[in-house]
Amino acid sequence: xxxxxxxxxxxxxxxxxxxxxxxxxxxxxxxxxxxxxxxxxxxxxxxxxxxxxxxxxxxxxxxxxxxxxxxxxxxxxxxxxxxxxxxxxxxxxxxxxxxxxxxxxxxxxxxxxxxxxxxxxxxxxxxxxxxxxxxxxxxxxxxxxxxxxxxxxxxxxxxxxxxxxxxxxxxxxxxxxxxxxxxxxxxxxxxxxxxxxxxxxxxxxxxxxxxxxxxxxxxxxxxxxxxxxxxxxxxxxxxxxxxxxxxxxxxxxxxxxxxxxxxxxxxxxxxxxxxxxxxxxxxxxxxxxxxxxxxxxxxxxxxxxxxxxxxxxxxxxxxxxxxxxxxxxxxxxxxxxxxxxxxxxxxxxxxxxxxxxxxxxxxxxxxxxxxxxxxxxxxxxxxxxxxxxxxxxxxxxx
Numbered sequence: 137x138x139x140x141x142x143x144x145x146x147x148x149x150x151x152x153x154x155x156x157x158x159x160x161x162x163x164x165x166x167x168x169x170x171x172x173x174x175x176x177x178x179x180x181x182x183x184x185x186x187x188x189x190x191x192x193x194x195x196x197x198x199x200x201x202x203x204x205x206x207x208x209x210x211x212x213x214x215x216x217x218x219x220x221x222x223x224x225x226x227x228x229x230x231x232x233x234x235x236x237x238x239x240x241x242x243x244x245x246x247x248x249x250x251x252x253x254x255x256x257x258x259x260x261x262x263x264x265x266x267x268x269x270x271x272x273x274x275x276x277x278x279x280x281x282x283x284x285x286x287x288x289x290x291x292x293x294x295x296x297x298x299x300x301x302x303x304x305x306x307x308x309x310x311x312x313x314x315x316x317x318x319x320x321x322x323x324x325x326x327x328x329x330x331x332x333x334x335x336x337x338x339x340x341x342x343x344x345x346x347x348x349x350x351x352x353x354x355x356x357x358x359x360x361x362x363x364x365x366x367x368x369x370x371x372x373x374x375x376x377x378x379x380x381x382x383x384x385x386x387x388x389x390x391x392x393x394x395x396x397x398x399x400x401x402x403x404x405x406x407x408x409x410x411x412x413x414x415x416x417x418x419x420x421x422x423x424x425x426x427x428x429x430x431x432x433x434x435x436x437x438x439x440x441x442x443x444x445x446x447x448x449x450x451x452x453x454x455x456x457x458x459x460x461x462x463x464x465x466x467x468x469x470x471x472x473x474x475x476x477x478x479x480x481x482x483x484x485x486x487x488x489x490x491x492x493x494x495x496x497x498x499x500x501x502x503x504x505x506x507x508x509x510x511x512x513x514x515x516x517x518x519x520x521x522x523x524x525x526x527x528x529x530x531x532x533x534x
Contacts, residue, residue: 162190162242163227169400169427170234178236179229187224188437190242192300192444235426258448258469258533259302262439263340263387264292266307267348267380270315274352277376277404278419279411283348284310286415287380287432291344294436301440302467306338311345318347319383319392332493335387339463341449342393343385344439350379354401357408374404376424382435384442388449388481388530389493394442398435402427448533452478453511455520455527462531465508474504476514476531480524495530498523502531 166186170178224242231237267288275281285307292303311331312318331343354375378401384394402424412418419425450464460478464470478500484492500523502514514531516523 160194160244162193162244163239164189164193164242165237165239167235167237167430167433169402169430170231170236171401175231175236179226179238182229182236182238183224183226183240185434185437186238186240187242188441190224190240190244192298192437192440194242194244233423235430258464259300259467260342260443260446260448261302261304261340261464261468262295262342262344262384262443263335263338264288264295264303264305264307265309265311265334265343265345267346268310268312268315269348269351271350271352274350277353277357277408278406278413280351280414283351283414287348287428288344288346290415290429291346291382291432291436294432295344295439298436298440301443303344304338304340306334309334311343312347315347318381319345319395331385331387331390335385336451339451341387342443342446343387344382345385346380346382348380349397350377352377353404374408375401376404377401378424378428378431380431380435382439384439386446388495393446394438396435396438398431400427400431449530450476452525452529452531453527455525458516458519459505460502460514460516460520460525460531462502462512462514463510465510465512467509470504470507470512472504472507474533476502476504476533478502478516478523478525479530479532480526481529495532498525498529500525 164186166182166184166189168178168181168185224240227239227241229236229238265288266284268284269275272281275283288307289305292305295301295303311334335341335343354377355372377399379397379399381395381397383392385391386393402422405423406412406418410418412422420429448464448468450462450468452460453463454461462476478498479495480498482494482496484494486492500516502516504512504514506513516525520526
């Protein structure tokens with residue numbers, strides 16, 4: 137009896153031990169631009185970036201509460217997993233000009249609401265549209281008129297480098313007819329942005345769009361005076377804005393999931409008469425280009441982090457007997473034997489008679505039998521017509 141009591145105590149104690157013992161230790165890198173020689177502020181932002189990277193790698197969901205004590209290398213991390221708090225420790229930092237790079241070790245505890253589900257197994261697809269420049273005249277400096285097409289391409293490349301999403305580019309598509317009021321602007325027919333239609337055409341689950349608000353210079357230029365000396369020759373910084381708003385939409389409902397403004401300032405350390413173009417090899421060597429690249433990395437990281445715990449959804453595009461074809465395959469990480477839930481798609485009308493998409497659980501599962509790069513074939517327990525499974529219905533992994 138005494139032995140049984142001791143055994144019971146040991147078992148109970150094991151359940152009461154902190155779950156921190158199951159934390160993953162991730163080493164991640166973060167980078168930030170130093171403004172006004174404020175190292176502490178740059179360290180704070182670089183630490184946040186490193187923590188986001190670590191969280192993506194570990195598959196956990198966290199709340200960040202960074203605290204910098206008199207500029208010391210310390211950052212606290214609050215993790216929403218049974219109330220336990222873990223810390224991120226900065227291992228090293230390096231300053232290169234006005235860029236600060238830190239290496240941090242982050243102990244991350246898995247969050248059962250996301251990491252334990254199948255949603256993190258599959259690569260969700262995002263379509264990146266064109267980013268219109270709000271003031272086109274600002275592109276004259278450096279001949280950056282191609283920025284509306286090249287910037288989103290570079291963002292898609294950064295998203296793909298992260299490895300958590302699959303980004304496709306459609307930079308020929310401009311979503312907003314009214315840039316000033318984006319993203320709340322309407323189309324010429326009075327409807328909201330055509331996100332759902334664009335998503336269906338591209339075959340993607342999410343749409344990433346944006347508006348380039350400002351790339352104007354912050355110094356006085358005399359473009360028509362050929363006798364004026366370039367400020368670069370006088371060792372004077374020629375600062376230039378980079379302000380871009382990025383919006384992420386759910387392609388099935390058209391709902392705006394995320395919006396953020398990235399606001400940076402870089403030094404245009406080339407001649408005002410140089411025509412280098414956006415995204416050229418020369419552009420990325422300019423200080424301004426390096427600042428833009430840093431902002432793109434940050435936005436790609438945010439995009440991956442925001443969509444990480446969203447459900448994986450794929451369209452059903454063909455039904456044949458008890459077999460259905462879904463618009464996602466091995467490129468999305470789908471394997472033979474995987475199971476999905478079937479949801480029926482309905483269109484409902486709001487008070488303005490605009491269509492809204494509603495997905496209802498059909499309480500039907502499908503098992504994947506064949507996998508191709510861009511689509512898969514699954515089997516239902518009975519004929520699809522009996523279950524009323526149709527084209528444009530969807531499968532979901534939560």
